[in-house]
Amino acid sequence: MTRELFPSSPNKGEQARxxxxxxxxxxxxxxxxxxxxVREIAEAAGQNVGAIAYYFGNKESLYAEVLKGxxxxxxxxxxxxxxxxxxxxxxxxxxxxxxxxxLKHIFRTMLGEQIEGDFDKIRSVMMREQSSPSESFDLLYRxxxxxxxxxxxxxxxxxxxxxxxGPLAIVRTHALFGQVIVFTMARETIRxxxxxxxxxxxxxxxxxxxxxxxxxxxxRGLTPKKP
Amino acid sequence: MTRELFPSSPNKGEQARxxxxxxxxxxxxxxxxxxxxVREIAEAAGQNVGAIAYYFGNKESLYAEVLKGxxxxxxxxxxxxxxxxxxxxxxxxxxxxxxxxxLKHIFRTMLGEQIEGDFDKIRSVMMREQSSPSESFDLLYRxxxxxxxxxxxxxxxxxxxxxxxGPLAIVRTHALFGQVIVFTMARETIRxxxxxxxxxxxxxxxxxxxxxxxxxxxxRGLTPKKP
DNA sequence: GTCTATAGTCGGATAGAC
DNA sequence: GTCTATCCGACTATAGAC
Numbered sequence: 167m168t169r170e171l172f173p174s175s176p177n178k179g180e181q182a183r184x185x186x187x188x189x190x191x192x193x194x195x196x197x198x199x200x201x202x203x204v205r206e207i208a209e210a211a212g213q214n215v216g217a218i219a220y221y222f223g224n225k226e227s228l229y230a231e232v233l234k235g236x237x238x239x240x241x242x243x244x245x246x247x248x249x250x251x252x253x254x255x256x257x258x259x260x261x262x263x264x265x266x267x268x269l270k271h272i273f274r275t276m277l278g279e280q281i282e283g284d285f286d287k288i289r290s291v292m293m294r295e296q297s298s299p300s301e302s303f304d305l306l307y308r309x310x311x312x313x314x315x316x317x318x319x320x321x322x323x324x325x326x327x328x329x330x331x332g333p334l335a336i337v338r339t340h341a342l343f344g345q346v347i348v349f350t351m352a353r354e355t356i357r358x359x360x361x362x363x364x365x366x367x368x369x370x371x372x373x374x375x376x377x378x379x380x381x382x383x384x385x386r387g388l389t390p391k392k393p
Numbered sequence: 394m395t396r397e398l399f400p401s402s403p404n405k406g407e408q409a410r411x412x413x414x415x416x417x418x419x420x421x422x423x424x425x426x427x428x429x430x431v432r433e434i435a436e437a438a439g440q441n442v443g444a445i446a447y448y449f450g451n452k453e454s455l456y457a458e459v460l461k462g463x464x465x466x467x468x469x470x471x472x473x474x475x476x477x478x479x480x481x482x483x484x485x486x487x488x489x490x491x492x493x494x495x496l497k498h499i500f501r502t503m504l505g506e507q508i509e510g511d512f513d514k515i516r517s518v519m520m521r522e523q524s525s526p527s528e529s530f531d532l533l534y535r536x537x538x539x540x541x542x543x544x545x546x547x548x549x550x551x552x553x554x555x556x557x558x559g560p561l562a563i564v565r566t567h568a569l570f571g572q573v574i575v576f577t578m579a580r581e582t583i584r585x586x587x588x589x590x591x592x593x594x595x596x597x598x599x600x601x602x603x604x605x606x607x608x609x610x611x612x613r614g615l616t617p618k619k620p
Numbered sequence: 621g622t623c624t625a626t627a628g629t630c631g632g633a634t635a636g637a638c
Numbered sequence: 639g640t641c642t643a644t645c646c647g648a649c650t651a652t653a654g655a656c
Binding site for chain 1: 565579587606615
């Protein structure tokens, strides 16, 4: 499992490339694609302007590489869990209770990552892509977002007995998903509301508990009773 | 109730000013503050470059005026409902069932606005502000976002019998709020997942129904039983 | 009041030195 | 491979014409 952004070999050239990708992620996140200049990206990485042309050709290709790296990172975070779930779904060996547990486990992982992991740097770029998708967003959506969203929907459908292909399951899953990502997307708002300087592990634990409860209530409430 | 963006008198000067504000909102939303040029804003409004300097002084003040207008618009959308709720909260005349209904009503209004109303133009600017707040964001938070979030929390606390001052009610409310705004914030994702070209009123209705159900399940599940 | 011309700054890309 | 110098275009702001 590669839980690292832009993994690279320790060659000098590879390291320079990785440094450029890291500072590009930061600057693109802070200032947006068009307003982040290749000059400042190179400078922040301790490189010169020409290095970007050398390693990536031009600004646009650099950005595309950053998005690719984000996709790989996100997939690596949930990789094992996702693979296991896909197998059990294919084999039909996933029961509603396990599905609900899996859902909670994925949400906990996403939440932990968003509050503690490298996600902080990824967050702004993802949000910008959601509000005005670039050409490279297609790739991120196809390889990462859609597969994950689809998996969540199918797991949710097992947990509640709904039709996994219908729009209702998709919309419900998206709403549940919203309970998690709102703590990232509107992080500034919840931070100020809780009156803390920074969201830490103790908040992640509390928020995780709340989301677990909500998922339980919604899934149990939607499942046709039979005790 | 002023459900209009940048209301103005019909004077020629006022109309020119309003036209500039409208195209500024559009361009700032499409391209971000730094990358939207005053030239294109003026051109889109059928004005010349100098007009911006004349009416607003400079680009930054123009942006601040746009944010002010957004705040006024958002407050106007929920204005009556919010005022009524605050009165009933202050008077202690809000029972749990009415509180839950009010919550659903507010979420429906927000959702409808986000999908059908003028919110489309506002959306991008708001999202950009969440991901990298400008100086003017403080004003928007204090006058609009915090009061609304606080009201929602207090109404939710009545609906479930929780402590309105405790962090749990705030976190739960934020999670519920997430179910609504995820359809705006991750709109591109849900659009593609549903396989439609554009989210319309029929989707707003379905999504509203789903959120109503989820709110009911969560609120009822959290309320200590006593039937 | 309204518009034009221009000064000054900063951007991406590139050619070529080392 | 690595870095510098430079070109050309686009931007904001402003001074001043009408």
